[in-house]
Amino acid sequence: MKLVYTNENLFLVANARNILEAHRIEVMVKNEFAQGAIGEISAFDAWPQLWLVNDTDYEKAAAIIESASSDKGGGEWICNHCCERNDASFEVCWNCQSECC
Ligand SMILES: [Zn+2]
Structure with missing residues (x-):
């Protein structure tokens, strides 16, 4: 393994x-x-x-x-709603499920 x-x-x-x-x-x-x-x-x-x-x-x-993790061309993004950092592969915030940008 x-x-x-x-x-x-x-x-x-x-x-x-x-x-x-x-x-x-x-x-x-x-x-x-x-x-x-x-x-x-x-x-x-x-x-x-x-x-x-x-x-x-x-x-x-x-x-x-x-x-x-590099699909979207950018790196991590910061949620506008809760300010959590999200991996680039996520389209919604893992923390609050807000949509990216
Ligand atoms: Zn969020």
């Missing part, structure tokens, strides 16, 4: 998982429910992680995630 993506925001990790699964790449999320453990282990260790079941998918998976 190979780690392909991690983020402190479970929503972003779940989004990456959906994208990869749409490309028929088998993935597993670790630490999905570990948030409550912060304090006992470092916050970084508790981040949700996206793991590839098959290491051979790594290059393809990394390229898919890369292109998914």
Whole structure:
């Protein structure tokens, strides 16, 4: 198994998982429910992680995630409504579901 993506925001990790699964790449999320453990282990260790079941998918998976996060040509965008930062692959704010711009 190979780690392909991690983020402190479970929503972003779940989004990456959906994208990869749409490309028929088998993935597993670790630490999905570990948030409550912060304090006992470092916050970084508790981040949700996206793991590839098959290491051979790594290059393809990394390229898919890369292109998914650069599709719109811009990088992250800031929600006008709640000022949360959003990944470029999102069209609505992950936090408040407002539409981009
Ligand atoms: Zn928002």
